[in-house]
Amino acid sequence: MVALQDVTLEIPAERFVSIVGPSGCGKSTLLNLIAGLLPPTSGQVSINGAPVTDVYPDLGFIFQKDALMPWKTVYENIALPLVFRRVPRAEIHARVMRWVERVGLTGFEHHYPHQLSGGMRKRVALAQTLVYDPSIILMDEPFTALDVHTRDLMENELLRLWSELKTTIVFVTHDLEEAIALSDEVVVFTARPGRVKAQHPIDLPRPRNVAEIRTSPEFLKVYRKIWEDLRDEVVASYGQQGG
């Protein structure tokens, strides 16, 4: 089955771009293609002008599942990408401890993933990605499994970190509110096979608080406009699934 077809999408550096679309529209496939985890059947993905042929080293990818190594502690999990890069031990220690502190996990360095809450595991995954300073971060519905309050908290924290780091973020979600609240630009995908239906710049002022911004009139205006595009696709996708 074809997940994506004729997708042409350019993502400028240092932007926060969200991709929304009905479930099964190939959003996750797109991220796997960008990351180089999946070779495209046709077409190509380029990062900074060079085609992606293998897993791209300067890229972070946060999955919907935490995908932390269950047999490694918080510290060991965050250290992992540095261990893979053969970074000297002393430097690993300094960088890991800095990120442990920055994501608020001080005191939990020696806990195992199963001892942490969902929100804390997300922080570990975030620190594990940010510790090697990738210039692009892909996020595949990272906060879907969290409760509403933890989710707001994590989204604000993500925005804060992003404003300091200025990396490019490609954020996949099926939640339009989340997409608008976080992004510089929202890309709407069609139902399967996924294509780009529309691209909407979001000109809401920053810094933003994701919980507060949702009630502002500008937000609602943007929301209504994008929902016009998205609604038809959600309906089409619903029809595909046979009810």
Add this chain to the structure above:
Amino acid sequence: MGSRGVDRRLAVALQAGIVLSVLILWELGGRRGFLDPFFYSMPSRITATIVKWTRQGILAVDLLTTLYEMLLGFAIGTGSGIVLGYLLAVVPLLDAVFVPFMVLFNATPRLVLVPLFILWFGIGLASKVVLSAVIVVFPVLFATYTGIKEVDPDLIARARVLGARPVDITRHVLLPSALSWVFSSLRVSVGFALIGAVVGEYLGANRGLGYRIAFSQAMFDATGVFAGLIVLLGVVWVIDSLVKGLEQRLTVWKPASFGTPRT
């Protein structure tokens, strides 16, 4: 372990009561003539025999021999099980060709090989170690194989994204997953290793607990057989407690075996 809602002290007290009652009934039965001591012996005689063996130094030799064979067999069996299991899991051709053989070997009672092992390796240490290793190797092999095959593909994808080379994936994802399966079958494998050593001794040896039991049986000495069995029970009990503690430490990252509450 233990069932929910049952007081552990009560359970232990009942267990002690059962053991004590059996011993008393056994002893009385022997003395009153209900149980012929020639066939069934008596706890007092068994104790005396164990004390006698200890004084003569036989017990220490037998015990050390059996433990040595067991440990050696366990180490060799586990080591080769991990290596073979790993190779079968990661090399598709080996998997396709050899796994059916492994399943077949695993289903064969390995004890029938003892005569061959004694023929090939003599009645000394080697034949017991080989038997022990051959019994241990299969559960370890299958645990390693399964641990690698069943590893969450997301963890491998995640490791790749984080910059892992194939050797890193083996070291940080595949092996820990495989070892977690090996560790959770540690008690079974250690038990198997002991069975291998003792049965090997029973069928042909000149020392060891299995040999002591076989020797006593040949002398029509039921007391000797029971004394050997009791010592063996004690060994099993001690080893199993040690391995249980070790297993809990090695699998500390697993949700089920972890005692402290979630944070």
